[in-house]
Amino acid sequence: MEILWKIENLKKIYEVKSEFTKKKVVAIDGVSFEIYKGETFGIIGESGSGKTTLGKTIIRLIEPTEGKIFFRNTDISEMKETHLRPLRKKFQIIFQDPYKSLNPRINALRTVMEGMDEKLKMKEKREKAEYLLSLVGIKKERINNFPHQFSGGERQRIAIARALSTDPEFIVCDEPTSNLDLSIQAQILNLFLELREKLNLTYLFITHDIKVMKYISDRVGVMYKGKIVEIGKTEKVINSPSHPYTEKLISSELKIHQIP
Amino acid sequence: MRIFLRRLKKTNKISFISFWIIVFLYLLAIFADFVSPYPYDLQHRDYPMAPPTKIHFFDKEGKFHLRPFVYKTELVNVAFNEYREDYSKIYPIKLFVKGKKRKILGIFETDRYLFGVEGEGKIFLFGTDIHGRDIFSRILYGARISLSIGIIGVSISFFLGLLIGGISGYFGGKVDAFLMRIVEIFMMFPSFYLMLALRAAFPINLSSIQVYLLIVVILSLIGWASLARIIRGMVLSIKEEEYVQAARALGIPTYRIVLKHVIPNTFSYTITALTLSVPGYILGESALSLLGLGIQEPYPSWGNMLSVCIGNLRVLTNAPWMLIPGFFIFLTIICFNFLGDGIRDIFDPKKW
Amino acid sequence: MNILEIKNLEVSVKTIDGNVKILRDVNLSIGENEVVGLVGESGCGKTMTARSIMKLLPENTKIDKGEIFLQGEDIVKKDEREMRKIRGGKISMIFQEPSSYLNPVFTVGSQIEEAVKGIRDKRERRERVYKILEEVGLDRSIYFRYPHQLSGGMQQRVMIGMALVNNPSLLIADEPTTALDITTAHMIIELLKKLMNSHRVSILFITHDISLSVYFSHRIAVMYGGKIVEISHSSEIFKNPLHPYTERLIACLPERYRKGEKIKAIEGEVPDFKSLPPGCPFNPRCPYKMKICEEREPEERKVGKSIVRCFKYGNTVEN
Incomplete structure (x- = not known):
């Protein structure tokens, strides 16, 4: 299988400065893994495990402290922002909270048009944005509405359309359904699967929800205190966890969410 | 503008009325030459x-x-x-x-x-x-000074505040530290003494127009610092917003992110703060004039018209109408305050 | 006797566009030492139900109709002074974000101590706090800690301790585990189970997580559009969901599908109170919609041991 991302010994250390002390907080502590083209790679972990930081560091929204990030064999870990900018179109991100991830002053259509290729004409951009919005299920008569006029689920759809606007091959999904209601989560999960088929996408799917993870991802990495403690096929990790932390996580889950 | 008014009317009746009162006052000031029955310096x-x-x-x-x-x-x-x-x-x-x-x-x-x-x-x-x-005529002429000082002063401090606060917040680091120390120097002094000190640095016998310009500059030099500080804080937090990160992920150049995503989202605060700070300028001018450091006679401003009454018991008992400029200051300030409230509501996209 | 009995509760909120009903004809009872799960999606009225019981409704919101009997006494008629005695006494509440309900500038011990009612003696109060801290699985030394020094799970334990310190007969738990990690959530649920038996307290467990509710509650009330559409035993609800909404909600759980299989999602959006459709609130999303569903609101109807509001089970009123 073709390797899309190769992460080598990635570290992110924050320095927390106060008046007298300098404290180091290790958010990602030497992580290495690969993501294959076309798969959904899951990252599971509890709050504070560093999973969101990892997702953002890979696509350089957060600067890594150490380590290498290869995207299609190109090391982007130390690339300058100006060189990186055209590459950014290839990997996108969808955030957890659709209430925060859309600019409240920009309507749905312009939100989606904003990141499109500069070479496109205004009319082409508009047509493409309309197509993408219809693809994610936003009705045409509502495309000029502002974010606050949409429900949480619809905003997440708009955020997805925005991510698709640059024709990416890879999307970081940072807990995209954990702020949504169950019935809306089901719709959005369906949408993710549908888009993966249609557009041949690769996902890095970050979540704390084992049920969602089991449903969507092919392989999974379990994160604990900044490290990936276990990595493997989703079924294998869930059915026969090898790390004690994974075991604890899954047993808690199975106890309170028995599947009838 | 029409949308602005419609929204203002819908969201906040009082500020809609205030808006029209302010417009009316400004019209009176502009057409003082036509409306006032006598020239401001004609002594009967x-x-x-x-x-x-x-x-x-x-x-x-x-x-x-x-x-x-x-x-x-x-x-x-x-x-x-x-x-x-x-x-x-x-x-x-x-x-x-x-x-x-x-x-x-x-x-x-x-x-x-x-x-x-x-x-x-x-x-x-x-x-x-x-x-x-004639006090009525003088109020109309005085309005030119008192009302324009607010607008011009606010524009200057808005420009300085937005520029310096924006740079400080977005780029951070040493630039930020340096600029913020400057801001603190300005904020360190009690503003009234700073105003007096700055005024004292210039000769007393300036022409009215020079004094006017000087006052505007002094007042806006005092006003920009706190605005810059607040804008910096807002930019710092907006910079971390997920929609700004999303824009970065889309590969949008920095200047466009700042112009489209960061600055407009400070408006809900800044526009309100500006409207609310207009009265400060009007009062500042009044205070200077009251002390005889502002606009010089015979040219009227609301402040120096009031200054005659101060410490003059005969005026207060025999001619209370000479306090009318004070009422106009009050009216203008209260209208600007209401308008500020209304504008805050308008700039909240949730109320569109 | 039932600890809590809500009868025909109607709550409305005043908005610019007029009065909007947010709870309509809510009937619910909680027996002694029973856990009742109140399940629904955001904006279905579950938190409003809880706040009506506490009589802590937001501004412009008021109870229009109905009775809430707490151990036989109607608390709708009680005034604010009497309610203050009841809150934290007979009824207490825990919340989703414990951190925002704890005051950051006081030690947690002093905050629990403040909640103790009916004991004057300083030393006895202190002893009471130590005892409750032990019961919720925290060390005595926690007394002198400040909220920010504790993890989310420990904060929630403190909240539970504070809620149970006066031995209430009813505990309202509003999404107590939603903000917590799964391992912590599991421990909190186990703790609540233990304390429920040792303190003989009934729990109204509000959650959006239907399978968690099945694990913890004896009976489950499903809410939709400000109404309780179904009340069933938790052992029944997965096997035999009666209301179409319950059925479809359970069908949304991703764990019921194989990887990559299309989830049978409910179409459309969760309605908001201003735009509820006429008739049954679920009718626009319902796969079994009949003509009558748009015309009339279904009455409560007993089916087996459950209560359901749906015309699928006939359209005549029955006792």
Whole structure:
């Protein structure tokens, strides 16, 4: 299988400065893994495990402290922002909270048009944005509405359309359904699967929800205190966890969410 | 603009009314040359501290006149400032009366004013001051100073605040540290003493226009610092917002992120803060004029008109109408405050 | 006797566009030492139900109709002074974000101590706090800690301790585990189970997580559009969901599908109170919609041991 991302010994250390002390907080502590083209790679972990930081560091929204990030064999870990900018179109991100991830002053259509290729004409951009919005299920008569006029689920759809606007091959999904209601989560999960088929996408799917993870991802990495403690096929990790932390996580889950 | 007004009307009635009052005041200031019956420096020597002229509809015999009229008044008791009306002749108030030639806004020449009384009669809507100058006319001319100082001052400090606060917040690091120390130096002094100190640094005998410019500059130098500080704070937090990160992920250049995503989202605060700080400038000018450091006589500003009353008991007891400029300051400030509230509501996209 | 009995509760909120009903004809009872799960999606009225019981409704919101009997006494009629005694006494509440309900400038011990009612003696109060801290699985030394020094799970334990310190007869738990990690959530649920038995307290467990509710509650009330559409035993609800909404909601759980299989999602959006459709609130999304569903609101109806509001089970009123 073709390797899309190769992460080598990635570290992110924050320095927390106060008046007298300098404290180091290790958010990602030497992580290495690969993501294959076309798969959904899951990252599971509890709050504070560093999973969101990892997702953002890979696509350089957060600067890594150490380590290498290869995207299609190109090391982007130390690339300058100006060189990186055209590459950014290839990997996108969808955030957890659709209430925060859309600019409240920009309507749905312009939100989606904003990141499109500069070479496109205004009319082409508009047509493409309309197509993408219809693809994610936003009705045409509502495309000029502002974010606050949409429900949480619809905003997440708009955020997805925005991510698709640059024709990416890879999307970081940072807990995209954990702020949504169950019935809306089901719709959005369906949408993710549908888009993966249609557009041949690769996902890095970050979540704390084992049920969602089991449903969507092919392989999974379990994160604990900044490290990936276990990595493997989703079924294998869930059915026969090898790390004690994974075991604890899954047993808690199975106890309170028995599947009838 | 029309959308702005419609929204203002919908969200906040009081601020909608305030808006129109402010517009009205500004129109009066702009067309002071046309509206005011007398020039600001015309001294009616026979009428010092005359009370507001009574406007009549019925004459002595009880006959009704459709056109309101005034009587000529006469100072009868200098010590108690008593005036008596002379009922022998009525002087009707007329629109577009003829008078001396004046230039409106320095462009159009006219010899007709909005209203007035012809002949011997005088009309002093708000009475006169110690030198017999019409207070109503002086308020209109004074409005030019008092109202424009707010707008110009606010524009300058808005520009400085947005620029310096924006740079400081977005780039952070050493630039931020340096700029914020400068801001702190400005904020360190109590603003009133800073104002006095800055004023004292310049000679006292400047022309009115120089003083005016000086006051604007002094006031905006005091005002920008706190604004810059707040904008920096907002930019710092907006910079971390997920929609800004999403824009970065889309590969949008920095300047466009700042212009489209960061700056507009500070407006809900800044526009409100600006409207609310206009009164500060008006008061600042008044305070300086009150101390005799502002606009110099004979040119009126609301502040220096009030300054005559200070410490003058005779004025307060015998001629309370000389405090009317204070009412205008009050009205303007309260209207700007209400307008600020309304604008805050409008800039909240959730209320669109 | 039932600890809590809500009868025909109607709550409305005043908005610019007029009065909007947010709870309509809510009937619910909680027995002694029973856990009742109140399940629904955001904006279905579950938190409003809880706040009506506490009589802590937001501004412009008021109870229009109905009775809430707490151990036989109607608390709708009680005034604010009497309610203050009841809150934290007979009824207490825990919340989703414990951190925002703890005051950051006081030690947690002093905050629990403040909640103790009916004990004057300083030392006895202190002892009471130590005892409750032990019961919720925290060390005595926690007394002198400040909220920010504790993890989310420990904060929630403190909240539970504070809620149970006066031995209430009813505990309202509003999404107590939603903000917590799964391992912590599991421990909190186990703790609540233990304390429920040792303190003989009934729990109204509000959650959006239907399978968690099945694990913890005896009976489950499903809410939709300000109404309780179904009340069933938790052992029944997965096997035999009666209301179409319950059925479809359970069908949305991703764990019921194989990887990559299309989830049978409910179409459309969760309605907001201003735009509820006429008739049954679920009718626009319902796969079994009949003509009558748009015309009339279904009455409560007993089916087996459950209560359901749906015309699928006939349209006549029955006791």
